[in-house]
Amino acid sequence: MMHVVCWFVQDLLSVLTWGTMQVPEVFLLSLVSRLLTQDRETNLPVIWWAFAGGLFWDLRWVGIPGFFTLNYVCVVMVVIWVWNTLPVSGRTLPVIFFLFWAAQVIPSVSSLLLPGRPVGDSKWTFFLVQQGCVVPLALLGVFFFVRDMKGRNA
Amino acid sequence: MTREWIHGLVALTVGLFLLGASPNFGFLKGIVDLTGNVLSVPEYPAVVLRNLSRDLYLWSRDKSDLTKQLESLKSENAKLQIINSVLVAEQIRAELNARMDDARVTLREPHSWWNEFRIDRGLDDGVTMGLPVFQDGFLVGRVSSVSSSSSWVELLTSSSLMIPVVVEETRELGVVVGDGEGSVLLTYIPEARGIEKGMKVSTALVSETLPPGIPIGHIGGDASASGSGYVTYKIIPGASTGRLYSVSVLKHSRSILR
Numbered sequence: 001m002m003h004v005v006c007w008f009v010q011d012l013l014s015v016l017t018w019g020t021m022q023v024p025e026v027f028l029l030s031l032v033s034r035l036l037t038q039d040r041e042t043n044l045p046v047i048w049w050a051f052a053g054g055l056f057w058d059l060r061w062v063g064i065p066g067f068f069t070l071n072y073v074c075v076v077m078v079v080i081w082v083w084n085t086l087p088v089s090g091r092t093l094p095v096i097f098f099l100f101w102a103a104q105v106i107p108s109v110s111s112l113l114l115p116g117r118p119v120g121d122s123k124w125t126f127f128l129v130q131q132g133c134v135v136p137l138a139l140l141g142v143f144f145f146v147r148d149m150k151g152r153n154a
Numbered sequence: 155m156t157r158e159w160i161h162g163l164v165a166l167t168v169g170l171f172l173l174g175a176s177p178n179f180g181f182l183k184g185i186v187d188l189t190g191n192v193l194s195v196p197e198y199p200a201v202v203l204r205n206l207s208r209d210l211y212l213w214s215r216d217k218s219d220l221t222k223q224l225e226s227l228k229s230e231n232a233k234l235q236i237i238n239s240v241l242v243a244e245q246i247r248a249e250l251n252a253r254m255d256d257a258r259v260t261l262r263e264p265h266s267w268w269n270e271f272r273i274d275r276g277l278d279d280g281v282t283m284g285l286p287v288f289q290d291g292f293l294v295g296r297v298s299s300v301s302s303s304s305s306w307v308e309l310l311t312s313s314s315l316m317i318p319v320v321v322e323e324t325r326e327l328g329v330v331v332g333d334g335e336g337s338v339l340l341t342y343i344p345e346a347r348g349i350e351k352g353m354k355v356s357t358a359l360v361s362e363t364l365p366p367g368i369p370i371g372h373i374g375g376d377a378s379a380s381g382s383g384y385v386t387y388k389i390i391p392g393a394s395t396g397r398l399y400s401v402s403v404l405k406h407s408r409s410i411l412r
Contacts, residue, residue, distance in 0.1 A: 011193065015200040016207075043158050051165040055172070059189040065182065066173025073169055077162040 003049050006030040007056065014061060022111065022130040024137050025104050027053050028075060032103045033141050035079050036096060037148040043080055050076040071107040079103060096145055100138035104131075253405045255279060257287075259398050260304065268311040268336050270295075271398060276303040280405035284363040288402040292392025293317075293357065293368045297403070305403075310338050310370070311395050319370060320358040324348055327358055330370060330389060336396070338389040340373065345385050349373060355389055 006027045013023040031046050031053075054069035062068060079099055086095065108130055176182055194201075257273035275281045277300050285297045287307045295315065298308040308315045311332035319330045319340065328343045343349060353373045359366040375388025 008196065012197060012200040015197050016204050018204065040158075044161050047158070047161045047165055051169065054169070056189065059186050060193055063186050064173065065176045066169045066171070069169040070166060070173060073162060073165045077158075077166070080158055080162070 003027060003030050003034075003053065007053050011057075011060065020129075021133075022108060024130060024133045025107055026137070027057075028072060028103050028107065029100065029137055029141055031072070031076055032079050032100055033144055035076065036083060036099065036145055040084075047073060047076055047080075068107060068111075071110055075103050075106050078106075093142055093146070097138055097142050100141040101134060104134040104138065108134075250404065253280075254288075254402050255281075255405055256400060257305075257403045258400050262398065268309060268332065268334055268395070269314070270298060270306050270308050270312065272304055272306050273401060273403065274304055275403055276301050276305050278302050281305045281403055282406040285404050285406060286357075286364055286368055288368075288404070289393035289398065289400075291369065293364075293370050294391070294393040294395060294398065294401055296364065307401070307403075309395060310391055310393070311336050317364065317370070318358040318360045319355050320366075321349055321373070322354040322356055323350075324353065327360070330355065338371065338391050338395075340387040340389050341384070343385050343387065345379065345383055349385070349387060351375075 006029070010023055010026040013026070017023055028050070031050055035043060035046055050072035051069055054067075054072035055065060057068040057072075058065045079102075082099065083091070255275060257275040259271050260274050261272035263270075273287070281297055281300055283297055283300055286293055287295050287297065293310065295307045295309040295312070296317075297305045299306045309332065310317070310330065311334065313332050313334035315332060317330045318327065320327055321340075321343075324347060326343055326347050326349060328340045330338060330340055332338050340355060351373050355370045355372060357364045357366055357368040357370065369392055371389050371391040371393075373387050374390030378386050
């Protein structure tokens with residue numbers, strides 16, 4: 001349910017800021033947050049949440065089914081791979097921040113390739129404005145991660 | 155791990171298939187439209203909010219532009235008014251200079267020393283009754299009678315010459331009149347109007363024949379109350395009424411006497 005809400009929040013943000021900025025990937029942030037905090041059994045639904053969310057995003061905003069579907073699934077797979085490869089001692093806060101941040105960068109950069117998007121310098125303006133919003137969101141993700149870990153260890 | 159990879163690879167394959175095959179799906183446009191229509195209902199508040207904020211932004215930008223434009227026009231208007239005033243003043247000055255004529259005092263009888271004197275300019279020179287006479291740019295009197303080659307000028311110090319005036323600093327109106335003994339007084343000024351020593355006095359717009367703004371002198375003496383709510387001030391004339399050898403007379407023109 002939380003993923004649906006996050007997807008919808010991202011959708012509303014896109015409506016509100018249409019033509020002015022690229023919105024942060026709130027939906028993907030919720031998926032990554034779940035991957036990092038929940039047990040491995042929940043990874044399979046997350047993959048299909050990414051697939052469904054990406055597909056709906058394509059149908060709503062892009063018109064090319066498969067574009068964000070692939071992006072989101074790729075990001076989720078990369079995060080699963082990195083997270084499971086890392087030893088527990090290597091799962092430090094900077095690494096977690098980097099994972100949250102990277103999850104935002106991959107779809108954002110690839111979306112710059114889409115036809116009909118702003119051209120020239122404004123492409124990078126769109127991207128940079130989004131990144132300005134992403135850093136606080138990534139920090140928020142780290143905060144929730146730390147809070148979740150403390151709750152588990154308590 | 156294997157299950158995750160299998161599911162991931164399946165999802166990626168389906169995604170790739172959709173991406174590659176979507177241009178061939180004719181019904182896809184209908185699905186996209188349907189998704190947009192369905193989501194337009196929950197998105198409606200966001201659309202309204204976006205339009206509202208856009209209108210607000212455009213309104214504030216327009217208002218800011220209009221304010222700037224208004225300020226610019228105000229500034230331009232003030233400059234134009236100054237330029238216009240300068241031009242009008244220059245025009246009046248040029249007109250007055252063209253109408254000014256020097257006259258020599260030819261007679262000043264001892265028994266009417268503070269009342270009148272005669273000048274060597276008359277009807278033939280364009281002098282008519284009522285015209286102002288100056289010394290060093292200050293009003294010294296006005297023409298009281300004219301002959302063909304000479305005129306009599308009634309002095310400011312004469313007790314029968316009354317001239318409407320204004321105190322320039324306070325815009326208070328009064329009447330200047332002489333006492334027949336060399337002094338000039340400002341009368342009919344209501345009490346407690348803030349008139350102070352040194353304030354300038356000039357002719358007022360209410361006069362029918364004298365142009366407004368002709369300097370007369372300044373407040374020089376203490377006030378003396380008349381008892382009826384009015385105060386009389388002593389005026390120090392700008393002109394030397396005791397030493398009059400030559401004066402300037404304003405020749406007749408209909409335009410200045412309007």
